[in-house]
Amino acid sequence: MSRIGKNPIALPAGVTLAVDGSTVKVKGPKGELALDVPETISVSQEDSTVTVGRADETKATRSLHGTIRARIANMVTGVSTGFERNLDIIGVGYSAELSGKKLVMKLGFSHPCEFMPPAGIEIEVPAPTRIVIKGIDKQQVGQIAADVRAHRPPEPYKGKGIRYHDEYVRRKAGKLAVSSGG
Numbered sequence: 001m002s003r004i005g006k007n008p009i010a011l012p013a014g015v016t017l018a019v020d021g022s023t024v025k026v027k028g029p030k031g032e033l034a035l036d037v038p039e040t041i042s043v044s045q046e047d048s049t050v051t052v053g054r055a056d057e058t059k060a061t062r063s064l065h066g067t068i069r070a071r072i073a074n075m076v077t078g079v080s081t082g083f084e085r086n087l088d089i090i091g092v093g094y095s096a097e098l099s100g101k102k103l104v105m106k107l108g109f110s111h112p113c114e115f116m117p118p119a120g121i122e123i124e125v126p127a128p129t130r131i132v133i134k135g136i137d138k139q140q141v142g143q144i145a146a147d148v149r150a151h152r153p154p155e156p157y158k159g160k161g162i163r164y165h166d167e168y169v170r171r172k173a174g175k176l177a178v179s180s181g182g
Helices: 059-080 138-149
Strands: 016-020 023-028 031-036 041-046 049-054 083-090 095-099 102-106 113-115 121-127 130-135 161-164
Touching: 016 041, 023 059, 031 059, 041 059, 049 059, 059 083, 059 138, 083 138, 095 121, 121 138, 130 138, 138 161
Parallel strands: none
Antiparallel strands: 016 023, 023 031, 041 049, 083 130, 083 161, 095 102, 102 113, 121 130
């Protein structure tokens, strides 16, 4: 039995879960999310707990059991509290600002880098060197954070670029001058 898949999911107050055939819909104060569940995985609800089961013991079904349970748990967390990723901008002259909903970043290029977030994603810039990405879909928030970071990933020599707030960038030594031996 999957160690993650067998754990029940507790539904917080204000969150409802509906199973319609092979579609699971979770609705909460922040929004609504839906997930298509394979036929071999079953989702059942008793009061305020949700359990995920599997129909057989094939390798494909066993591998999906914990994944589907984790995705449903992330949907419940997303519609109740939401997810956020924090990015830091490191470098002299590097900054970010919001122009309407568009994120405009100055990253040392000859032009500013612009990024328009998709629907359901909110971007905040509390400081010129800090970007906060918020949303209810964990996968989408992480992907948008990776897309923004890809404009200027941190480099290992001076550490300049966009990095996750909790990311450690391993630094390398630069070129060393070699003294002539003779």
